[in-house]
Amino acid sequence: MRWWPRTIRWQIIIGLTAVEVLSIAFFAVILIDRQQQEMRARAIERLAFQATSVAFETHESLQFPDRVVSVLKIMNRDPSVAGVKVTDPSGNVLYVSEGTPSDHALRPQEKAQTAQIKGDAPRVFSVNGRWEGVRPLYSDGSLRGYAWVEDDPSWEREQMKTLLRSMSSFGLVWIGASALLVLLMSRSITQPLGLLQRGTRALTTSSQDKSIFPLPVSVQNEFGDLIETFNTMVASIDEQRAGLNDTLSLLDSMLANAPIGLVFFDRRCRIVRTNEVFANMTGVALNQHLGRTLAELLPQQVATRLEGAVSSVIATEKPVHELELTGPSSKPKWPSTWLVTAYPVRTASNQVRWVGVIVIDASERKRAEEALRRNEKLAATGRLAASIAHEINNPLEAITNLLFLLRKFCQLDGPAENYVAMAQEEVRRMSEITQQTLRFYRQSTLPARANMAELIDSVLTLFNVRLSTLGIRLERKYDPKLDLYCFVGEVRQVIANMVSNAIDATSGGGRLVICVRRSRDWKDSGRAGVRFTVADTGSGIDEEAQQHLFEAFFTTKGVTGTGLGLWVSSEIIRKHHGTVRVRSRAASSGRSSGTVFQMFFPDDKLRTEAVVQSVEARA
Numbered sequence: 129m130r131w132w133p134r135t136i137r138w139q140i141i142i143g144l145t146a147v148e149v150l151s152i153a154f155f156a157v158i159l160i161d162r163q164q165q166e167m168r169a170r171a172i173e174r175l176a177f178q179a180t181s182v183a184f185e186t187h188e189s190l191q192f193p194d195r196v197v198s199v200l201k202i203m204n205r206d207p208s209v210a211g212v213k214v215t216d217p218s219g220n221v222l223y224v225s226e227g228t229p230s231d232h233a234l235r236p237q238e239k240a241q242t243a244q245i246k247g248d249a250p251r252v253f254s255v256n257g258r259w260e261g262v263r264p265l266y267s268d269g270s271l272r273g274y275a276w277v278e279d280d281p282s283w284e285r286e287q288m289k290t291l292l293r294s295m296s297s298f299g300l301v302w303i304g305a306s307a308l309l310v311l312l313m314s315r316s317i318t319q320p321l322g323l324l325q326r327g328t329r330a331l332t333t334s335s336q337d338k339s340i341f342p343l344p345v346s347v348q349n350e351f352g353d354l355i356e357t358f359n360t361m362v363a364s365i366d367e368q369r370a371g372l373n374d375t376l377s378l379l380d381s382m383l384a385n386a387p388i389g390l391v392f393f394d395r396r397c398r399i400v401r402t403n404e405v406f407a408n409m410t411g412v413a414l415n416q417h418l419g420r421t422l423a424e425l426l427p428q429q430v431a432t433r434l435e436g437a438v439s440s441v442i443a444t445e446k447p448v449h450e451l452e453l454t455g456p457s458s459k460p461k462w463p464s465t466w467l468v469t470a471y472p473v474r475t476a477s478n479q480v481r482w483v484g485v486i487v488i489d490a491s492e493r494k495r496a497e498e499a500l501r502r503n504e505k506l507a508a509t510g511r512l513a514a515s516i517a518h519e520i521n522n523p524l525e526a527i528t529n530l531l532f533l534l535r536k537f538c539q540l541d542g543p544a545e546n547y548v549a550m551a552q553e554e555v556r557r558m559s560e561i562t563q564q565t566l567r568f569y570r571q572s573t574l575p576a577r578a579n580m581a582e583l584i585d586s587v588l589t590l591f592n593v594r595l596s597t598l599g600i601r602l603e604r605k606y607d608p609k610l611d612l613y614c615f616v617g618e619v620r621q622v623i624a625n626m627v628s629n630a631i632d633a634t635s636g637g638g639r640l641v642i643c644v645r646r647s648r649d650w651k652d653s654g655r656a657g658v659r660f661t662v663a664d665t666g667s668g669i670d671e672e673a674q675q676h677l678f679e680a681f682f683t684t685k686g687v688t689g690t691g692l693g694l695w696v697s698s699e700i701i702r703k704h705h706g707t708v709r710v711r712s713r714a715a716s717s718g719r720s721s722g723t724v725f726q727m728f729f730p731d732d733k734l735r736t737e738a739v740v741q742s743v744e745a746r747a
Contacts, residue, residue: 219234241253258281341359387405392482467490638664644660670714
């Protein structure tokens, strides 16, 4: 109720006033009813007496009209009398106190009352709400007429008004005095309560403001004891709050700085607290986690299994260890692998209220293990290929010698001579392929000046079959005499990685351009070196993938790629103090696609030898 006051003081005053008003009104109703009954009884007695008096004064004076009229007028002076008249036995008005007899003729109800008069006793009756008294007049034992006295209701109303005015005055004085007394007495109640209210509000809204505590004790009663108890409670709360703040500070520090994901769930599997690491894992802002379920944050497969682990902890009250979850990642084509441990968090009553979950992102470790397995396979394949190449070299040399002897000392006709020459050429090509394979396996660990044309040709020889099969047109643009002081095997590996990626991205009928030329550093024009350009007309790379090209384990080839080729290439280029740039445009409607890698290797013998010395010093 908006009209009802909020303070106890005015509530007491208004409540007491309402009670007193109702009490006085109830008392007034009873008193007025009682007064009306008494006034009615007195009016009946008075009218009977007045009628008797009029009859007594006039029964012997009927023969003297003037005397009778005088008696009637004297009686009419009474404030309670409205009129006095005398009638004959038939009801005809003989005398009236005021006016003429014809104006005061008896009404039928009044005439009917005469039949009910017994003896000479007066009779009082009510006609139309007005009281009248009548008394028979006897003279010498015979009925001579009737004396009528009519009561004045205004006199009774004035008596009631006087009573009401007195009661109203008394009620107002009583209510005012009571309100003033309550107003004075309520201060001893409201002041301590107001002090407690201010203290409670300060405790709940501004806990750091301690200026009003402890509250002053100004009264020596139950409120004083309550204020002292409140001060004791505040001191206890301060101690508990200090301990709780320390605990929360430790928890917040642990959550904020822990290198693992931490998240807590209630019994409905809703998040009640988490840290930034877990928010980064889900890809959702930290302030949007509270109150949400896992299904709203994670892929369905991962969310279902993790919710199952949380529900299991709640049901069994036992932790779940090393649960491995795998699902899609926020990074393109990177599967995420999480190791999850869920444990119960109990309250003082030893009931499981929350479930804590520790999440470790094992994606890098999983990818590293997978890459390590692939690299081991590649290394074993390389060793096997080198061993096979070495073993093939011996029979190839024998075949080469036999073909030479066959061609030198045997008399062969024209077609046979051509067949032997073709066999020698194929054997020579096989020998070159095995030599290139051995070069990849037996790379030199020391820098040397190498001919770039020979190096690139040795790489491209390995891809001739793939280029021919896929219908890729190869364009070579480099000087046969161009050389570079570098780690030959590592530069060969970089070129091989770039060419292999270009072939994988290029469909049939595409182009692959290899360009090598003298150049200078983009950032430092005083540094001379060699610029390698590998360009293709393949499918291109989207902008998001370009941001991660040189990150370890990032690949756009799915399960067929290790994600190490470009990362290793970038490390080799950095080792040579070189730079690499990439420009790419993905295929789209009406636009051609392709990728261009440009690598700059400085031709700086002193700097390259310094790298060797640094490596040897660390070794």
